[in-house]
Amino acid sequence: MTTTATKTAAAPADSSGWTLRLWGMLITLCIVLFLDGLDVSMIGVALPSIGTELDLETSTLQWLVSGYVLGYGGLLLLGGRTADLLGRRKVFLIALAVFALASLAGALVSSGPLLILTRFIKGLAAAFTAPTGLSIITTNFAEGPARNKALSIYTVFGAGGYSMGLLFGGLMTGLGWRWTFLLPVPVAIAALIAAVYLLPKDKPAEEGGHDILGAVLSTTAMLLLVYTVVTAPEVGWLSVRTLGSFAVAIALFVGFIAVEKKIRYPLVRLGILKKPTLVRASIAIIALGGSYFSWQFITTLYLQDTLGWSPLKLSMALLPVGLLVVASAFVSDKLVDRFGTGPIITITIIVMAIGYLLYLRIDTAPDYLTVLLPAVLLIGVGWVGFPAINIQATSGIDDDEQGLAAGVLQTSMQVGAAIVLAVTTAIITSGVHTSDANPAEVLDNYRPGLEFAAGVAIVGALVALSAYLPKRRKGREDREPAPNAELELVG
Template sequence: MTSPATLSSTTGAWSPRLRALLITLCVVLFLDGLDVSMIGVALPSIGAELDLSTSTLQWVVSGYVLGYGGLLLLGGRTADLLGRRRVFLVALAVFALASLAGGLVSSGPLLILTRFVKGLAAAFTAPTGLSIITTTFAEGPARNKALSVYTVFGAGGYSSGLVFGGLMTGLGWRWNFLLPVPIALAALAAAFVLVPRSERVRDGGHDLLGAAFSTAAMLLLVYTIVSAPTAGWTSARTIGSFVASAALLGAFVAVERRVRHPLIRLGILRRGSLVRACLAIVAVAGSYFSWQFIVTLYFQDAIDWSPLQLGLALLPIGLMVAASSVFSDKLVDRFGTARIIAVSLAVMSVGYLAFLRLDTDPSYVTMVLPAMLLIGIGWIGFPAINIQATSGIDDDEQGLAAGVLQTSMQVGAAVVLAITSAVIATGADVTSSPHAALDAYRPGLEFGAAVAIVGALVAALALLPRRVELADEALDPVPEAEPEYVAGG
């Protein structure tokens, strides 16, 4: 059903209320990205004060990934079933409370628990916020512009968190947890007033068994990926966990085929545009998170950069992502999503290849900065991925499509990062010298570049008219009219 807000957004200029709504949703997504990178900078201080071992300390980050990646799919569909406004408000309130608790606790296990709860809350706010936009702004230029601004805030939050993390850690690591609290509460108050009410799916029912199987499968999969580098990829524990996750996923599919009102309409996975968007987002996020993970370790541990120095060095990428909000929607309107995604991934791949020239005394101006600028250009295609994934999807399944896309991003990036970590672990001793560290990290850099290159090649295939036609016939057996700007993508 089309909401009144959607109708008003088709008239041209946005009303002040629509602008305020978009800003509120952007702030919440900004907090999600900010939280991840800020905490990463503070880990050494947290470990020192709470006396946590390195293996325990990793769960301060991994706990968030478990909650976020494992529950994203359920979060998107819950918003469709129970109402986007209700789910968004409750999840945002939980996020604020968990942030406050994280800044006050003095126990490692309790801190990890608050991180899991925050990830759980983000798993509901992220797809719900995206579906609020796609059901409020009319499909076409208005939605393209809104999604461009929205996705830029998410990426900008992650980049800005590195700088804020360095500053807050200087005051005390607890400020990394407390800083988001007043911002989240202000966004909650604004959302209470601005987020429109949406009709619940009256005949959707509640597929509790499917929800249990899908959530358990995603949680176990993410847990296995995160813990595999420590336990060993070929250990009985890791192999058994992968088998159990596959069994749970199989049980979920079996339930969805038989239940009257499934959690996921499996037919949505036959949409070519959604599948291509999911593959692209895995390539973009997986390659970048792996690259930044290595850069953070190498620049701080091997060549003695401070956290603030590193954050400022990476800032050009965040600034480029923010600047792209001015024109990314116009690029999509003119060239279509497929072209933008393929070109941006190709440029990003060139940036990773250029970064392979890294040495033990890198020049920031002549070596590091040019590579970062090319990688930053790659993020210009991120809004196009969101537009491609949600184009032509009915309003009552926008949350589902958003959940599928963002689950692909989180779980896919976790897979790529885990493999990168395993590749690094097989290298030389990274603590013996900068040269040894670089030798150990280089295979990880090469793997991240390979992921981006494969993503660019897959995206380029969609530009071949005959291949697109055959692919869409196979993936979309029932023809659906799509806007011109996503043709071929």
């Protein structure tokens, strides 16, 4: 195990009381995570307007979404570990400044390739702010009720960014698509100023080296994997290019694992990937994000493009998901303290899967109150378990690997969700498409994709349930602490 550590300036806060400065730090980190999530989902509503004004083809527009995912998912693992090794405060401030500048540049350019480049840079910056922000929280709040409360608030903001993206996207696109790029700029600048004053100073690792070869291999492998996944629906899953890219990515991952096993100070201590709670949390977040983004993608296409709903009407229809996320901020930490993370994750994903199955009743003239709303509410319950997933993933992880654990979890979210969405896209585009297809024919083409999204959620629920199967426990470190157990302050 590597002995590198990033030392924090003060002992972590417990649940006895938080100072205004600590609250300010937490809210600042929450706002930045909200922007990260917002940028993933908000751009979707603006794509038609961008394509019309800049005369971009559909294949080019796709890269405004894929470019962000490429930078975000491809560098998350490196981003989390870099924060551990070089200092969390420094990495966070630099990445947030880059995010603000890239947002401003995106609002000013009028070229498709340049716009895609700004999206990639924003994704790259988010790959450093997201895991760094999470590790700042887990090293400044003691494990137990204090950390559960802080992580619940933090992750609710992240989930809120994803779920509220359609609403903000619809409002901003009404003013002009450039406002979807401008909106984050003043917020990011204000957060940057606040972070300079509120984030505690920490020191880079005093010992240990930098695994340059491991960083190059892992980053290249992740970038190639994400690129291959997002281009596969267009070029073909069985094309020479796709299969060759997957083969090269696998070879790079094998080389990375070989390096990590031999090097004295690895970028990733492979033993962390054997921790059951981190593995289950990663699978749960893939099921949550992958199923939801696939469902949202199909719903947007069907209701907006086929049935003619306006962006604002669509945003308001899905608003209950965001409201449930906000409401969960007031109860999620208390639920975790009382019941533990496992039961909450299991129940919320099961309810979410039921919501997807209920949504399959949709027809060509869906009634909102009796058909859409019940399904939307149940699907929104899935996001109530989002804080519990983050708590489970970082529980019992040493301070010097909190950034790594956060990177593993969020890489699972981005790359896993991208793979699920790519498969969903392949499913719904494999049917016959004609310009004069009626809504019933379009819905028949989309229905297998909706069933696949439901299936992903069901698999996630089954994995969560597997934690309760009778088995021999190997050691204390693999067990979650009892919900009401007395926990010592981490130091």
